[in-house]
Amino acid sequence: MAHKLRLTRKHQVALTETAHRNLKRFCDESGLSPDHALTFLFENASSVFHEETLPHRLRAFKAALAAQET
Template sequence: MPQRLRPTRRFPVALTETAYRTLRRFSAEAGITQDEALIFLLENFRSVTDEETLPHRLRLFKAELAAGKA
């Protein structure tokens, strides 16, 4: 693995079953590990998200979180 892509930080991640299946499917289709898939997605966040729909999706997600806490 190139020096630039060598992971230097680790953190525990909790995922929903749907998110985990999506990550596994994406990494398998891309031919990379799940760690590498997360690195790719986070380092390229702006180019892999639709800036017009992201705020709307984030509002929906936050509403679901709030509803779950109530």
């Protein structure tokens, strides 16, 4: 018997407009609420994120953040 999915942790999340649109599109396509969509993505991160491109994209994102702060 499958366990009941209980959302026990609450986090306030700030998103860019692009991230919000992508989350909303994913919710619409999957039929999930934003809470369940984020739960799915993080619980399955190792299989959802492309391991070869993730480090490059993370470095680029961090560089953009650093440039924005200066």
